[in-house]
Amino acid sequence: MNYSSEHIKNNEKLSILNGASSIVANSLVSGFIPLFAIGVLGATNQQVGLISSLPSLMSMLAMIPAAMWINRLETKKTFTGLSILSARFFLLLMVFIPFITIVNQAWILVVLIALMNLPNAIATLSWQSFIGDIIPDKRRGAFFSERSRILTFVGMVVTIAAGVVISRFDKTDTFPYQLLFLVGFIFGVIEVYFLMKHYEIKVEKVKVKEKKAFTTTLKKMISHRPYRSFVLCAVLFNFGWQMAWPLFTIYQINDAQATAIWISLFTVVNSISQMLSYKWWGRSADKWGNSVMLFIAGIGMATAPILTILSTNLIYLTIINLFSGIFVAGTVMLLFNQLLHVSPEKERTSFLATYNIILGAVGFIAPQIGVFLLELYNIQIAMSISSGIRLLGGLAFLLVVIYIERKSNKHPLNPLPLNG
Template identity: 65%
Template sequence: MKYSMDIIKRNERLSIWNGAASIISQSFMMGFIPLFAIQVLGASNFQVGLISSMPSFMTMLAMIPGAIWINRLELKKAFTGYSIFAARFGLFLISLIPFIPYTNQAWILVVFIGLLNFPNALATLSWQSFIGDLIPDERRGKFFSERSQILTIVGMITTFITGALLNIFDKTDPSPYQWIFLIGFLFGIVEVYYLLRHIEVKKVEKKQSGISWKMVSGIFKHKPYLSFLICAIIFNFGWQMAWPLFNIYQINDAHATAFWISVFTVANQISQILSYKWWGRFSDRYGNTMMLFVASVGIGTAPFLTILSTNLYYLTLVNLWTGAFVAGTVMLLFNQLLRVSPEENRTTFLANYNFLIALMGCIAPQVGVWLLELYGIQSAMTFSSVIRWLGAFSFLIVVYIEFNSKRKQKALKKPSVSV
């Protein structure tokens, strides 16, 4: 059953409120967990790398059972809501870590990060499938660019205020972190509330009973999806391997405080806000894949530019520069994933993508930390830039192949002239 325009617009409004609560909750975790781990719990480089890898590892474990469960669901809203609640409950658990009498509490954090990311992976997969059903293809570009812009503003304000407040306290004091994690959990409840208010209609077609080998093998025969998948894997490896390196460099080398971490994030988000509509407009004109090339080239400059200086004002400018490309990359990867995933068996296509990207996310941060230990931060960050650029040019190759394919199809359709 197709949704009426009134229902679509209602769901879009609710999705924005749901996303706003989500971004507040996630800003507390994603923005300040590394600082909490290093300065409060005394985490080592290896443990910081694990904090980046554990979400991806748990995503891998969640994808297969998650896809089976979601494929069997006639309605996805409740499952998504329960998964989100379980994931946000992890923030409450993290707030309790300083009370646990254990000498190396950083390991407890690593375990908790892993636990909360199992339901988080299920929530991500089910939300992607859920929202893909609710928002028609022709509205996705405009809607997701506007939604992302609003959510980035919310995240920016949240991060800046939180960073400024944390800066008032001693950097080794756990209590302010405990409060922000607890507040993040409460916003997770608000997130679930708005998600459950979406209107979802049962599909007429017969629900799928599970994932068969024929279904999985068919995924890799779908050429648009396969091409996108290969490019995304290469790019994500280079992208994710530097995630722990940025935290280590900013905190240990540049000696950034909570305030400066929030300044970096805000600078990054300001340029995201200003560029979302630009990416949406140009992707409509030139295509998602071509603009993914542009965005990923820009993302590739981030590690290389970062290591040129430890000056905090300079690092703020670097984040201002790269934020625009982060906006394009995140939005275009998701839009292109939905575009190349057929509506039939979409959950299976999404699960396969999330599984393989999670595999990269599990391996890449450890490779980044390994290179850091062997060759130092300069070499590790430079290698990340190189891999990101390889991924970028793989998108360009796909554009070239698609262009040649369309040109040949036009030539074949051209009527021949008889004499």
């Protein structure tokens, strides 16, 4: 598909506006869900762990049917928009949680978050495939680094504003959270509006028998060495990364006694360092390759759990979040860029879906393992194990560079060919 430079430029502008609306909706909700769950609804460690892990399970369940639907589409924009709108509708439902008293409210929140991630997973896959079609490969590095920088700034401003609003109320008051959920839903509608304004070229799909198509694509994934190597490294790294997600939340709220304003401050300083480092990660990836930079990002990410548990001082934890944000920026951007890079264009949706299914399984199991280790031992041991696995994941990306990418004669670390 060939898009004109004018269409590409316009789509990039709309993608930023769409992403900004999305980040507002997400920032108003995701950053404060743990505080709402623990501080207001009295959620247990198990429920906090499920809030982190169930979305991944739902994503895994949604991927196969989603890939089949998306593969049949001649245009993806409308399908993506409807999926996003369905996911945002659950934010509206969360407004009514405090009015339900006949069952445990924390469990209602857990169930709604889980169900919300069915359409959200479909929307994510559809958007990844959609954006991969309309933004050419040569533009992705520069565009996504710039887009990520802008969206991070927007998220930072929204998060600190939300934290200030929540801090003005009693910590057990439900009203500020209900307000955030409602505003999040409204921005979800705006997000869909900007998505629908993108220009998309209709693609004629060749009809193939689904079983044969799936079998053929699966064989291609297994035999496609760059994709296979990337997935194996990503699984190892993501296991170490995601097992600590509920642990950070539990440590910050229960051990360090962080309030809404501190939680928002952690997010904001993390966002500031992300915003300032995106361009460097983008330029470095263009120069050295995604896998080399993923190794560096992985090493940095491995330090976060260990450094966090050294103190419960809130100012210290703020500094650690500022430091770790540098590596979060590289990890998020590089994983996505490398995924698109190693996924062949013709089978991109299926390759993306398979990756998301595998990562969904990891995302469901890893937080539960993290909470299990917390209950079995303590937060120090659980966080240390997370750091160790993250380190191994980062080293795995380096091994890919040494043993696979350099041998392909396409990696920047290679010397120039003799003929030229």
